Amino acid sequence: MKKKIDVSKYFAYLFLITVCLIWVIPLIFGISTSFRSQAEVVNEGFRLLPVNWIVDNYVTILENTSSAPILRWIGNSLFISITHTLLVVVVISVTGYGYARMKFKGRDVLFFTLLGISFFPNVVNIIPMYRIMDLFGWVNTPWAMIVPGLAGMGNIFLVRQFMKGLPMELDESARVDGAGDFTIYFRIILPLIKPVLIVAGLFSFIGSWNDFLWPVIVFTDVQRMPVTAGLLLLQDIYGNYQMVGRLMGSAILAIIPTLLLFLFAQKHFVSAINLNAGLKG
Template identity: 85%
Template sequence: MLKKIKLSKYLSYLFLIVVSAIWVIPVLFGIVTSFRSQTEVVNEGFRLLPVNWIVENYVAILENTSSAPILQWLWNSVFIATLHTLLVVVVISITGYGYSRMKFKGRDFLFFTLLGISFFPNVVNLIPSYKIIDILGWVNTPWAMIVPGLAGMGNIFLVRQFMKGIPMELDESARVDGASDFTIYSKIILPLIRPVLIVCALFSFTGSWNDFLWPVIVYTDVDKMPVTAGLLLLQDIYGNYRMIGQLMGSAILAIIPTLLLFFFAQKYFVSAINLNSGIKG
């Protein structure tokens, strides 16, 4: 029995190592390539480490502020993703409170109907979504990425399920003392659901930062693009084996903010991912 347990444990470790390698090796190769010269990229082929480590690729990237303003793109993405995340936390916490703590006719029917609709592929909504953005005059503005997706049903589902683990007796006791719904939400529920809000904030920030198709559609002004749309533009500027090192360097700069986010927030993510960590009656 112990041998079977050890064998399954070793197999689990082996599986995790293989999966990790599949994810990590391309990133490491991109980092190494960003420190190669263009001549080495073309002539040396695949090498584990560069013959000569150079930083000229990053210098050229940062100095190009006209056709490829990478720092401006990074700032645009930081602004969009941060504001989007803050608004998401506000919207989903209030919506989750309504679906889990408030009682009104058709509450569950409405929730599960919207949840079912959310399973449709996002590509189905591209044309009507763009039409709405165009009518509002939000094309080439940050609002084109900030507002859509604020009420994502996936996040609302997580918050609702977490709130259901909080005893209703807390609400009833507060109402006896004369507390309103807003007081119960802000003073009692909101502090208790902070773990799941952190998880949703992480999902929302990374989702907004990594979104590719939508910003490519709604942005045509180079200076207003987020970094993902800018990377597509860089394929025309640095691609076709002309400046592969600079293209890889730009991609590495684009992933640094999300790596730092997970590095500093990983303990919150791990501790909060369990939806059963709410208060039980």
């Protein structure tokens, strides 16, 4: 007997291929534009690939270390994102342990109250948060981006739900042997929650790297800007039609770190999908 044709499967493949092309073609065009000459950008119109491949745009970008130091911006973003991610992992693991494994009065009420407050848009906190950063003297410093968001309730909720799936007998047997909360957290719970911490760390790094509105507000010093705020500044420097290649080249350089992160940690991104799908309340 002939195999029954699964029409829905072919439609699913067609849909996925179409979505992939919609996403990939602008990316290819952006990369190819960064290798075009200014004359070709102006005169040739839309071409997926350039007629003549040149690297002059990248040479100009990298040589400009005064008004648009792209490599310094990328270094600033790396320091901010890595430091923020490491601190996030520490904060959410300790906080998640408190909400999931420790018993104290009002624990659940406090947790769900903070979780509800976190549903408000972050934009409503911009003015008070800026005043706080200014009060601490953190404007134009990396701490203005590192500290806010360390105790994100989304990550804490993820870690808490993962910890609640671990048997409480682990804690009870450890307490019988004389272990305290710190020992239980550090030697028993922490090794078991590494998968969820890796997932939260990856998303925290990407969120910090891609943050745009907040760094534009708190950074005015060109040499201290992260790359997202720097790209906005580049619109004034390379924003005219004849310098689109340089602007696109700067944008391509800015996505290289996150692209490398995805290539080396893609299995953890896949596990994040399974982890979110399998959380127990």
